[in-house]
Amino acid sequence: MVLSSFKLVFHNKFYIFLASIIFTLFWITFNVLGELLFFTPVFVFYLPSDAIFVFVLSNVISALMGIVLSMNVYVLKNTKTKMNKSSFVGTTVGMTAGGCASCSTVGFVLLTSFGAAGVAASTFLSVYQIPLLISSIGLLLWSYYSIHNKLTKNCVLRETS
């Protein structure tokens, strides 16, 4: 069962706390970049109909990031194996696609600093935002599976004939 490693890690309350903090930070970041959450001049969260699907995907990514990064920390503290690279790739892809590329400050910097290349990059990020977010979820799920294998199969001896 892939949930055995989940139970192993989150049996410790420290990792529940860590995952909650990571989830919250990424949730805030995604929603600020997606222009759904505003702190000033008044604190307000709003969800227009055109943003619902991206909002759901970004919530899934935030939750997976909390779980996977906390499990990575567990692996680092308790084993001698290296941190999982796919979680970093998943995080990066998710963050890049998280905001509306052309409208956000990041997109504006791309457009104004890199000319035609910036337009191409910004257009790609904006047009393929949903596929990129789904890819990010796939990478994070793969990362979870890899960590699960590290935690549960380290001590399995292969039978030789």
Added chain:
Amino acid sequence: MKKPLIIGGIVSVVIAVIVASALNFDSADTVMDNTDPDSFISPLSFSNLITSDTPLKGDPSAPITLIEFGDFQCPNCGRFARNTSPQIEASYVESGQVSIAFKHFPVVGPDSKPAAMASQCANEQGMFWEFHDELYNNQGNENSGWVNKDNLKQIALNIGLDKQSFDSCLDSNKYESLVENDLSLAKQIKFTGTPSFLVLKSDGSKPVALTGAYPYATFQKIFDDSLN
């Protein structure tokens, strides 16, 4: 044993930087100091912001003017046009408290400028806002060609603009300098994205600048503060 701590530290710093950037992105609203004689928007220059070519909705003598700097290709500008703007119009514009003006900030791609120029050609025939709504209600993907000149002419025809004068206006790039001037103004104000907004009182005092597709609640707070 130190390795997890170092990596944990790096991860924490990266997350902190990302969150700080996001919060900084959010805090793009400022009350501008227009008592500075070098300020781009002194009470004297206020009237220069709204010229006869500036599309304006509502009472021109309304105590507050909301100036949007937008791009017809920007999805968040579309979100503002479809969700927030109608609420502002119903609550503040129809009662004569606020007027809405539109200026061009065409930064998303090569088709943004033709779209901006085309909207000014529609304005020439008194149909800027109809053209504006038609574009935002049927917005395509950025730089996919949905606002190339041929499509812009078809959209103009669909909403009942005079084809001959619209096509002639668009083909002659009649409003290129106006669009360039708006773009320069947005850069001068140091706006960093679309949509951006200036909320101005009629006396030009304490203008508020915002960047982002802020929801109705934000504008409601700013308008009520200004009106009171």
